[in-house]
Amino acid sequence: MSILDNIKVACCQISNLLTSGNCLQLGSKISVNNSCGDEVKKLDVLSNDIMKEALLNHPDIRAIGSEEDEDIIYTENKDGKYFVSFDPLDGSSNIKFNISVGTIFCVFEYIDGQIESGRNIVMAGYAIYGFNTLLVTTTDNGLDIYLLNNNRFEKISEGYRMPISGNIYAINESNKYRWLDNRIQKYVDLLINDKKTVRWIGCMVTDVHRTLIKGGLFAYPLDSKSPNGRLRLIYEAYPMAYIFQCAGGYSSNENKNILDIKFPEDIHSRTSVMLFSKKEYEQFCTF
Ligand code: F6P
Ligand code: MN
DSSP states (O other): OOHHHHHHHHHHHHHHHHHHSOHHHHTSEEESOOTTSOOEEHHHHHHHHHHHHHHHTOTTEEEEEETTSSSOEEOSOTTOOEEEEEEEEETGGGGGGTOOEEEEEEEEEOBTTBOOBGGGEEEEEEEEESSSEEEEEEETTEEEEEEEETTEEEEEEEEEOOOSOOSEEEOOGGGTTTBSSHHHHHHHHHHHHTTOEEOOOSOHHHHHHHHHHHOSEEEEOOBSSSTTOSEEIIIIIHHHHHHHHHTTOEEESSSSOGGGSBOOSSTTOEEOEEEEOHHHHHHHHTO
8 A cells, every 4th residue: 555545544534533523522632732832632642643553554654753743753664765744633723613624744755864855745735624524635747636435535636736816815814913024914915905805714724725726825924922933844834835836836934935944853843834826926026
């Protein structure tokens, strides 16, 4: 089985937990904060165990890095070609409200024993658990979208490319007086002048998925509360930047392409994230 096949099995299991469970219980807090300082919910732990079980025994995987584990975990396969990072349950503060959550994953290839940056990524994707469970994966030719039906993922779209522009921007605008770079406020004003409207669910997978389907902007810029960024580089920013690139979109950390950021020492290191369709990226570049 390929790495993607194993991920499909895991995402199917997580989806079944969500649809058969009681969202009030699944979303209850079960322990003090994890290595990133986030509250840990019951479903975070269950999803992490499911993803680890699916990946740790795969013969091609040398190591994995999860949002819910302190450090990289090495497998028995010292010659495995790949490192896989994942956020087993993204947006878990939404579980108890019955709002979509997701799983994000990213496969890096070791080159001469090293991972230099996001340029080592060979595949990335996410599952979104809404009233449909969808799996979105990168290919050489755009994105493939699968629908979970009777415990099997059926491909419903092949080679998907995002629109070149869209009328929605997704940003937590309550941070606007804290944004560190004043270009961000000017850019958002420009989008508003363009008659765009805001949507913010607070689950990266869901907000990103809408941006991929509708076009526009997703951003979580640096602010005085999170001066190093809110979102995590290896299992949130890199995979979504790679997915946008494959779909014909663009990424930035306010300064350069997210895929060019050096692979961090700390697997939980954070970054600013901006993900655009083509026209919105060109407008940002004029600042
Ligand atoms: O994983 C972090 C996360 O939950 C993302 O899914 C989401 O985009 C972001 O945090 C929401 O942050 P805030 O609550 O500050 O809007
Ligand atoms: Mn997350």
